[in-house]
Amino acid sequence: MIAIKNNWTKQEIxxxxxxxxxxxxxxxxxxxxxxxxxNTVQVSTLLSIKTGGCPEDCGYCPQAARYHxxxxxxxxxxxxxxxxxxxxxxASGSSRVCMGAAWRNVKDGxxxxxxxxxxxxxNKLDMEVCCTLGMVTENQAKRLAEAGLYAYxxxxxxxxxxxxxxxxxxxxxxxxxxxxxxxxxxxxxxSGGIIGMGESIExxxxxxxxxxxxxxxxxxxxxxALVAVEGTPMEEEKPVExxxxxxxxxxxxxxxxxxxxxxxxxxxEMSREGQAMCFFAGANSIFAGDKLLTTPNPDVNQDMDMFxxxxxxxxxxxxxxxxxxxxxxxxxxxxxxxxxxxxxRPGHKIERNELAKEKSKLASRGRV
Numbered sequence: 001m002i003a004i005k006n007n008w009t010k011q012e013i014x015x016x017x018x019x020x021x022x023x024x025x026x027x028x029x030x031x032x033x034x035x036x037x038x039n040t041v042q043v044s045t046l047l048s049i050k051t052g053g054c055p056e057d058c059g060y061c062p063q064a065a066r067y068h069x070x071x072x073x074x075x076x077x078x079x080x081x082x083x084x085x086x087x088x089x090x091a092s093g094s095s096r097v098c099m100g101a102a103w104r105n106v107k108d109g110x111x112x113x114x115x116x117x118x119x120x121x122x123n124k125l126d127m128e129v130c131c132t133l134g135m136v137t138e139n140q141a142k143r144l145a146e147a148g149l150y151a152y153x154x155x156x157x158x159x160x161x162x163x164x165x166x167x168x169x170x171x172x173x174x175x176x177x178x179x180x181x182x183x184x185x186x187x188x189x190x191s192g193g194i195i196g197m198g199e200s201i202e203x204x205x206x207x208x209x210x211x212x213x214x215x216x217x218x219x220x221x222x223x224x225a226l227v228a229v230e231g232t233p234m235e236e237e238k239p240v241e242x243x244x245x246x247x248x249x250x251x252x253x254x255x256x257x258x259x260x261x262x263x264x265x266x267x268x269e270m271s272r273e274g275q276a277m278c279f280f281a282g283a284n285s286i287f288a289g290d291k292l293l294t295t296p297n298p299d300v301n302q303d304m305d306m307f308x309x310x311x312x313x314x315x316x317x318x319x320x321x322x323x324x325x326x327x328x329x330x331x332x333x334x335x336x337x338x339x340x341x342x343x344x345r346p347g348h349k350i351e352r353n354e355l356a357k358e359k360s361k362l363a364s365r366g367r368v
Contacts, residue, residue, distance in 0.1 A: 225266025253282025
């Protein structure tokens with residue numbers, strides 16, 4: 001096996017990305033087979049436990065409160081509701097449940113305590129539990145780990161340079177700090193990004209530099225294709241071509257050999273043949289279910305049919321890392337310490353985000 005390299009440069013990654021496609025595929029597939037079973041794909045179910053009303057201005061996100069989209073918000077789900085959804089996901093072949101809440105950051109209190117109980121409940125079902133809740137402090141990450149969390153997702157989204165054209169309400173360094181806080185526990189890291197937001201190939205390489213130079217590299221890297229939602233600042237962006245997804249998956253596989261590369265948002269626009277090429281190029285994880293938080297996703301029966309045709313099998317839980325132990329709330333030695341972290345607010349303006357916000361105001365007044 002090749003040694004893991006943690007000092008990739010942007011030019012090295014660009015050279016890989018721009019190789020002739022057949023050469024790129026061969027190299028990626030070869031590395032993939034060294035580290036993974038090429039016929040096994042990890043299947044996750046993504047569950048929105050709290051939808052809409054997010055105070056951030058992420059240009060791609062229909063859950064941002066400032067944009068006018070058709071998303072119906074809801075408060076935090078109950079533990080009982082989440083358990084029912086997890087059991088349904090397990091019966092359909094998922095080994096992991098990823099719970100997402102439209103929060104800027106985790107705040108200590110009853111809602112976070114409820115999420116901790118959700119983590120305990122799902123871990124006891126012998127399923128991997130992942131959360132994506134925004135920024136977390138070290139103490140909050142340790143409380144999640146104590147409850148039995150398997151993975152924490154916090155995407156970098158894009159390169160540090162292009163990030164300023166996507167989001168103005170939080171800083172890139174906050175994302176890196178959150179990942180560092182998670183790394184102080186035994187929880188694995190899931191972090192990736194989105195292509196098709198108007199970024200350059202150099203920005204895609206820049207994102208992979210940021211991810212691959214983390215030590216250790218993330219255990220899971222989602223590669224999302226932008227789903228342009230009406231009402232968001234990126235509603236006019238054209239869908240990325242399948243060749244771009246294949247190149248991005250293959251490059252990610254070469255740069256991060258041990259990582260599970262997750263073929264994420266945008267699969268509804270991909271043919272089965274296109275997805276098969278992504279699996280060949282090194283993708284070995286998908287989200288199942290008809291929605292990814294709020295955007296469309298292939299039906300789980302369609303995915304299982306595709307698996308049968310391609311000879312793929314679903315990965316069992318806890319293959320890559322052992323199952324965490326769950327500490328019950330009454331036995332916990334960790335409590336809220338009254339933190340009030342000062343996560344950054346860069347404060348610059350992004351023109352298309354501002355235009356979308358103004359359009360939303362007009363829509364709420366019935367003028368558009």
